[in-house]
Amino acid sequence: MSSEPTSPPDFVRSRDLWFDDGSVVLIAEKIGFRVHKSQLALRCEFFQDMFGLPQPENEESGAEIYEKCPVVRMSDKAEDVADFLRAIYSLSTTPYTHIQNECGKYFALALETNIPIILPAVYFAATRSPLEEFLNGLDDASDMRTFVIGQERLRQAETKYVLSFLGSEFRRPSCQASNDSAILTRTAAAALRNTTEDEPYHQWCSDHPTEVGRSLSLCNNCCTTITNAIEEGQKKVWKELPGFFGLPDWEILQAGTSSRKSGNGTVKLRFANFRWTRLQSGIEDLYLTI
Incomplete structure (x- = not known):
């Protein structure tokens, strides 16, 4: 069973890109995005390769977990990650x-x-x-x-x-x-x-x-x-x-x-x-x- 952190999260939830049924949490510049692995893998080769590998399931195995979801720390700007996700979820403008x-x-x-x-x-x-x-x-x-x-x-x-x-x-x-x-x-x-x-x-x-x-x-x-x-x-x-x-x-x-x-x-x-x-x-x- 995976363990949950007891300290407050070090990120702020995105207002429009945090889905309660999401299966992975992406964090960029202290902004958290809870989204779906299947959507990411379908639209981006990088995530397809990442999620295709065996994933650790608890903190003891080196995984960072938040609300039972694996956490992926991104080095990208939060704005770039948000634009990418909005495109996937069709939330962006024309x-x-x-x-x-x-x-x-x-x-x-x-x-x-x-x-x-x-x-x-x-x-x-x-x-x-x-x-x-x-x-x-x-x-x-x-x-x-x-x-x-x-x-x-x-x-x-x-x-x-x-x-x-x-x-x-x-x-x-x-x-x-x-x-x-x-x-x-x-x-x-x-x-x-x-x-x-x-x-x-x-x-x-x-x-x-x-x-x-x-x-x-x-x-x-x-x-x-x-x-x-x-x-x-x-x-x-x-x-x-x-x-x-x-x-x-x-x-x-x-x-x-x-x-x-x-x-x-x-x-x-x-x-x-x-x-x-x-x-x-x-x-x-x-x-x-x-």
Whole structure:
């Protein structure tokens, strides 16, 4: 039978990540998280390996026990552990919104943990944020230059691919309204005039592909044709996104990440791998609407 400590715990329970039926207690910076081994093992290779080994069951065998749960002391920041756990338990905010609000922080952490595959998504989210806010978080002049040049390349690509439906060569074979062509011609002219707005037209179309046709009062067939064209354009932009910011293509970035995951990285690195994968896929799903 495992023995329980008689002295008060040296940690404070997390307010939202302490489950009474949890089977393990994680402690980071004197914050305790009572969670479930099965959830951790399912989502993180580090914990899968840890819990796959025979575990001591009492203090005499070297185990630290709290309320009949094994205790795992983490060297990571409590904030990082909490973010990781909230992602597992779906308690966090939308990935895109979260990263958009803290682009500078994620950019720095991606460099620190050497996980470049998330950088394209961070750069992309930053282009949807106030320019000054992101640049203020960059210390290196070359990073600033990379972002500014990449932002312009992204703008050109979205204008070319996402707004292809405004080109004179674009075909709408099933159009049911004779005035749709005139509407699109006027829209193209307006799009050129608003390139300096806080939300340029190409960006709005990228973020709302299914609403574009209806917002112009086009016929149903044209709405569908334009939505399909925008989504195809988004895929082209996403495929080329790393190159806009001087990064190798997605396949090379993924290969580099996979090789790091196969190593004996720290807990922090493994947390980072999980968080980056989730954030990157969240942005990709929202942008590509797939």
